[in-house]
């Protein structure tokens with residue numbers, strides 16, 4: 001019934017796969033053997049052919065990203081894995097770290113060969129300490145067996161890899177802030193251009209990819225780019241991990257082909273919990289514009305279809321909201337997050353998220369004023385596109401989508417009607 | 433004289449060898465330092481600063497940015513309850529309120545006996561197993577108030593056994 005297509009998750013049920021022996025027994029490092037015989041350009045071509053797109057947020061074509069790295073460079077080049085996984089609604093990289101850490105190691109060595117880099121780091125959010133330990137053990141094991149370090153398996157290829165722990169900051173998931181953090185500083189984003197492919201970690205050309213993106217690479221090398229591309233839909237190759245959460249009967253992380261119709265995805269999760277009606281859907285993590293139930297039921301879950309409908313497939317965090325959810329409260333909780341996480345570097349984001357949080361809080365508590373709905377919209381619109389990094393957009397976009405689609409609910413709050421969550425009179429949010 | 437154990441000092445040296453620039457080891461070093469000491473006292477800040485070649489002020493600036501790093505001791509068991517969207521939709525607010533009542537403390541407070549401290553936190557990557565909390569680095573998921581009571585009782589027993 002499940003219709004899952006298990007590629008990236010194929011080892012999630014194998015408790016031995018997190019050890020080198022277990023990994024080898026399940027086909028591990030076959031991709032590396034193959035990649036060692038391939039020219040760098042051939043590896044990049046294969047990844048391009050696969051139509052693999054970034055699983056971290058922006059959905060940029062991975063092969064193209066790799067091809068931007070200059071062949072010659074005076075400074076060392078780097079491969080970085082983004083395992084900061086902090087976008088609310090997202091809990092998939094965690095499973096790869098836990099059950100299949102060697103697939104990431106293998107993917108990163110192959111990326112290193114493709115761009116002629118000899119060093120990489122896995123940036124893991126500080127809260128994931130037990131996963132950091134698993135990753136470190138896997139890396140040490142790979143070194144001992146000659147899969148990392150100098151002259152890997154006698155091939156002449158050198159690649160060093162280390163796990164690096166963050167210490168709590170959503171903004172460090174943004175690629176340039178991540179590099180600042182990795183250089184021992186506050187995670188303040190950098191001005192772009194130059195993009196990381198030209199000047200990244202320590203000023204060297206750098207490829208940075210999400211954990212799922214990199215862990216997919218070995219499967220592409222073994223099965224071939226064309227095979228992988230055909231699993232999905234045009235320009236949206238393969239499968240991805242969808243994190244279903246919220247009011248769904250069976251929340252969980254499910255691997256499905258890109259382009260899967262949303263109703264199918266919802267069905268895999270057992271439908272809306274408790275037989276309730278669907279009200280709204282977050283398609284790709286808290287920063288992505290939301291859809292109403294009617295819109296969502298007509299969607300296909302691939303980057304281009306979702307973009308055409310005005311949102312993003314983002315990080316794969318699909319949040320289901322049932323008919324009793326108060327959208328004002330939901331908007332408020334999202335803003336509480338972005339206000340807390342704004343790094344404070346640029347004014348529209350720092351001040352904007354603060355004002356929006358205040359206004360939404362007042363609104364939800366029943367103290368909304370005539371004109372507040374338009375005020376919320378104006379402030380959001382003034383953040384959009386005017387911030388140093390996309391965190392400001394991440395705060396403004398979902399807010400605007402909720403204001404637009406659920407305006408009536410805001411007006412009802414103004415008119416003193418009880419909100420649809422039906423528990424008025426209770427404090428709005430935990431909020432400390 | 434170091435404020436850190438031999439094992440932690442060795443871990444620092446290994447870390448420093450991972451980067452072309454010493455300063456890169458700063459954030460993980462601070463976290464490991466805190467794991468050993470419970471917080472970051474001035475002596476620890478100075479020592480870590482010397483190891484990476486950064487001034488005390490520079491290190492303090494970095495500490496101020498990262499939400500997991502702290503200058504004051506937390507409880508032996510630091511209870512971190514997620515109330516972000518996926519948890520909120522499945523009762524995360526109630527779990528947080530329940531913890532407040534049971535522990536008799538609020539956000540970023542430490543109980544008088546030092547056993548527990550509490551914090552309302554943002555998404556901890558357990559959204560599909562919501563509502564969730566972490567005690568130190570351990571995850572507890574798919575919570576109900578009854579399950580929370582059990583968890584707290586177990587930690588209290590552990591604290592008493594020491």
Ligand SMILES: Cc1cc2nc3c(=O)[nH]c(=O)nc-3n(C[C@H](O)[C@H](O)[C@H](O)COP(=O)(O)O)c2cc1C
Pocket residue numbers: 053054055056057058059060082083084085086087170171172173174175176208209210211213214389390391394
């Ligand atoms: C505020 C912010 C937070 C982000 N957090 C993450 C994250 O936790 N994990 C991640 O992989 N990408 C995150 N990204 C996206 C990264 O900047 C980057 O695009 C991504 O790591 C590239 O990898 P990909 O092409 O494989 O998706 C974030 C972006 C922004 C603006």
Ligand code: FES
Pocket residue numbers: 088089090514515516517518519520554555556557558559562564
């Ligand atoms: S929202 Fe609570 S763990 Fe993600």
